[in-house]
Amino acid sequence: xxxxxxxIAAVGPLDPAASAAxxxxxxRLAKPPGSLGRLEVVSIQLAGLAGQxxxxxxxxxxxAIFAADHGVHAQRVTPWPQExxxxxxxxxxxxxxxxxxxARQLGATVRVVDVGVAGVxxxxxxxxxxxxxxxxxxLAVEPAMSRAEAIQAIEVGxxxxxxxxxxxxxxxxxxxxxxxxxxxxAALIAAFxxxxxxxxxxxxTGVDDITLRHKVEVVDRALALHRxxxxxxxxxxxxxxxxxxxxxxxxLLGAAAARVPVVxxxxxxxAAALVAAALCPDVxxxxxxxxxxxxxxxxxxxxHLTLRPxxxxxxxLGEGTGGLLAVPLVQCAVRVLHEVATFxxxxxxxxx
Amino acid sequence: xxxxxxxIAAVGPLDPAASAAxxxxxxRLAKPPGSLGRLEVVSIQLAGLAGQxxxxxxxxxxxAIFAADHGVHAQRVTPWPQExxxxxxxxxxxxxxxxxxxARQLGATVRVVDVGVAGVxxxxxxxxxxxxxxxxxxLAVEPAMSRAEAIQAIEVGxxxxxxxxxxxxxxxxxxxxxxxxxxxxAALIAAFxxxxxxxxxxxxTGVDDITLRHKVEVVDRALALHRxxxxxxxxxxxxxxxxxxxxxxxxLLGAAAARVPVVxxxxxxxAAALVAAALCPDVxxxxxxxxxxxxxxxxxxxxHLTLRPxxxxxxxLGEGTGGLLAVPLVQCAVRVLHEVATFxxxxxxxxx
Numbered sequence: 001x002x003x004x005x006x007x008i009a010a011v012g013p014l015d016p017a018a019s020a021a022x023x024x025x026x027x028r029l030a031k032p033p034g035s036l037g038r039l040e041v042v043s044i045q046l047a048g049l050a051g052q053x054x055x056x057x058x059x060x061x062x063x064a065i066f067a068a069d070h071g072v073h074a075q076r077v078t079p080w081p082q083e084x085x086x087x088x089x090x091x092x093x094x095x096x097x098x099x100x101x102x103a104r105q106l107g108a109t110v111r112v113v114d115v116g117v118a119g120v121x122x123x124x125x126x127x128x129x130x131x132x133x134x135x136x137x138x139l140a141v142e143p144a145m146s147r148a149e150a151i152q153a154i155e156v157g158x159x160x161x162x163x164x165x166x167x168x169x170x171x172x173x174x175x176x177x178x179x180x181x182x183x184x185x186a187a188l189i190a191a192f193x194x195x196x197x198x199x200x201x202x203x204x205t206g207v208d209d210i211t212l213r214h215k216v217e218v219v220d221r222a223l224a225l226h227r228x229x230x231x232x233x234x235x236x237x238x239x240x241x242x243x244x245x246x247x248x249x250x251x252l253l254g255a256a257a258a259r260v261p262v263v264x265x266x267x268x269x270x271a272a273a274l275v276a277a278a279l280c281p282d283v284x285x286x287x288x289x290x291x292x293x294x295x296x297x298x299x300x301x302x303x304h305l306t307l308r309p310x311x312x313x314x315x316x317l318g319e320g321t322g323g324l325l326a327v328p329l330v331q332c333a334v335r336v337l338h339e340v341a342t343f344x345x346x347x348x349x350x351x352x
Numbered sequence: 353x354x355x356x357x358x359x360i361a362a363v364g365p366l367d368p369a370a371s372a373a374x375x376x377x378x379x380r381l382a383k384p385p386g387s388l389g390r391l392e393v394v395s396i397q398l399a400g401l402a403g404q405x406x407x408x409x410x411x412x413x414x415x416a417i418f419a420a421d422h423g424v425h426a427q428r429v430t431p432w433p434q435e436x437x438x439x440x441x442x443x444x445x446x447x448x449x450x451x452x453x454x455a456r457q458l459g460a461t462v463r464v465v466d467v468g469v470a471g472v473x474x475x476x477x478x479x480x481x482x483x484x485x486x487x488x489x490x491l492a493v494e495p496a497m498s499r500a501e502a503i504q505a506i507e508v509g510x511x512x513x514x515x516x517x518x519x520x521x522x523x524x525x526x527x528x529x530x531x532x533x534x535x536x537x538a539a540l541i542a543a544f545x546x547x548x549x550x551x552x553x554x555x556x557t558g559v560d561d562i563t564l565r566h567k568v569e570v571v572d573r574a575l576a577l578h579r580x581x582x583x584x585x586x587x588x589x590x591x592x593x594x595x596x597x598x599x600x601x602x603x604l605l606g607a608a609a610a611r612v613p614v615v616x617x618x619x620x621x622x623a624a625a626l627v628a629a630a631l632c633p634d635v636x637x638x639x640x641x642x643x644x645x646x647x648x649x650x651x652x653x654x655x656h657l658t659l660r661p662x663x664x665x666x667x668x669l670g671e672g673t674g675g676l677l678a679v680p681l682v683q684c685a686v687r688v689l690h691e692v693a694t695f696x697x698x699x700x701x702x703x704x
Contacts, residue, residue, distance in 0.1 A: 032557035037666030096693030205384035314389030341448030
């Protein structure tokens with residue numbers, strides 16, 4: 001079996017006994033039943049993922065930022081120059097990006113992965129060079145990549161998840177960087193959800209009305225050209241995806257196979273989760289939607305996946321920033337199962 | 353002047369120059385303009401509060417839990433015994449409550465303040481005994497407290513804020529404990545917003561339909577009895593408030609006077625913020641709504657105050673838990689202004 005096949009085979013459903021034990025424990029803690037709202041749901045999910053109650057504390061945490069370029073940049077779907085992808089990778093490595101500031105605040109490690117940046121990046125601490133190809137082809141005129149390249153990029157993501165878990169991380173966060181990647185995300189989301197390009201395509205970094213209309217046309221044209229079949233997830237990914245989408249899909253599968261929770265950032269991760277869930281529906285047991293971005297396709301992707309975001313602050317930055325913001329919420333949710341007294345142990349009277 | 357009068361006099365508006373500098377800095381950072389959404393708004397507010405850009409990092413953080421009992425408990429507005437207030441104080445001091453678990457996760461200090469618990473609590477580390485009276489009178493049949501007691505309790509909160517800031521804390525969080533305090537909160541919110549008891553009264557810890565209808569009637573009866581005048585905030589507080597509401601109002605004023613941000617927890621803090629803002633509208637410059645609780649009066653209070661909550665996870669626990677969850681979001685928002693590179697300094701190209 002290939003690494004991808006082995007990984008999918010290793011992903012299993014949540015353990016219902018551990019989830020039930022967490023739900024029961026939540027009822028016995030010295031607080032009104034249900035009063036922790038959606039954090040109780042998270043704690044029950046993660047007990048099921050770990051197969052034990054309480055599940056391990058969600059720390060230390062690492063964010064992997066998968067960086068890649070996009071041939072569809074040639075279609076002028078964004079006013080940002082393509083070299084910003086590589087420039088931002090250098091900024092991540094220098095610690096000067098928002099994701100770095102958030103990671104320092106939250107005590108998370110940042111790993112940058114070149115899975116397909118156009119141009120050669122210098123070796124650096126914190127940078128894993130796993131370039132599958134120097135950017136995709138232009139999905140508006142030809143497949144973005146071959147099926148073999150899509151699988152190779154997925155396996156890069158699987159490998160990074162395994163490395164980070166092997167280093168002892170007990171929570172993963174998705175990150176991404178790739179100028180024009182909201183266009184590929186929109187195409188993926190349209191392909192998997194059956195929604196129109198117009199519904200799932202947004203302003204990304206903040207394009208104007210004319211560029212937005214053009215972006216919708218480009219996505220429409222790509223869908224008409226490739227007619228992607230959601231029953232063939234690798235085919236969809238190869239036709240209209242990005243190398244970072246492929247790697248992120250693998251990263252989610254790798255986290256799920258290791259039964260370590262992975263917090264999704266924004267629309268890029270949402271598109272990648274559609275790929276991963278199409279390959280292996282049980283992957284969602286390891287996934288927590290960190291936030292809802294301002295990009296319209298993101299809410300559609302999350303709804304399709306029946307994932308509810310924890311944070312909704314109108315972020316549209318990417319990099320992993322929205323995922324990181326949700327990490328303390330997840331950590332608190334799990335810590336409750338470890339540390340909070342029951343009515344009995346605290347000597348607190350229950351309601352009459 | 354009294355401590356209350358001096359504190360109100362010390363609260364000033366946000367500094368527009370520092371806020372403008374933060375807004376300008378956000379535009380120059382290496383990210384799409386506006387892409388941090390509501391975190392940018394928070395960073396601009398806190399620069400204006402500090403009168404400098406960047407404002408100080410929001411750490412270390414302390415939560416003060418103001419605990420008090422309520423005479424209206426006699427009206428059977430809750431199935432929980434009154435002694436749970438004191439029992440939960442002991443649980444906070446033992447570190448066994450949810451607020452303790454969250455505080456440990458987030459590195460925050462917890463200070464418990466007995467501002468009016470019925471019964472005598474033993475001296476303990478972390479407990480400030482500032483009892484104004486052993487619980488309020490029953491607001492359904494008489495004023496909950498005298499005006500002098502209301503002012504005394506407000507000044508307890510002012511003092512606690514000053515102590516915590518004096519110890520070096522650069523972010524405060526509100527916390528509260530008091531069986532039956534959602535009933536007093538509903539009466540306060542109705543008095544200040546002009547909304548009906550039915551709209552602002554909720555299930556609190558989870559009361560059944562019959563108890564909820566009864567609770568609405570009790571709030572209605574109290575409003576008819578006292579006819580509280582929102583132009584006289586101390587009078588409203590004395591008539592239908594709780595000692596912890598009074599102390600929390602003072603805590604907000606004390607934070608604002610020290611120009612230190614204070615994150616509000618749920619409906620109890622929202623009701624207290626109505627009191628504080630009625631006494632001194634500029635207090636809101638220091639306030640950040642941490643979360644929106646499941647209690648219906650909370651959204652009404654926040655809307656009246658034009659505060660938008662950062663987290664919305666259907667929590668209805670109190671203790672300070674929802675406020676603590678928002679702390680890392682606020683910390684991340686401020687850290688961005690300190691640490692993120694500009695386009696120039698990072699060598700990142702701007703959009704064409």
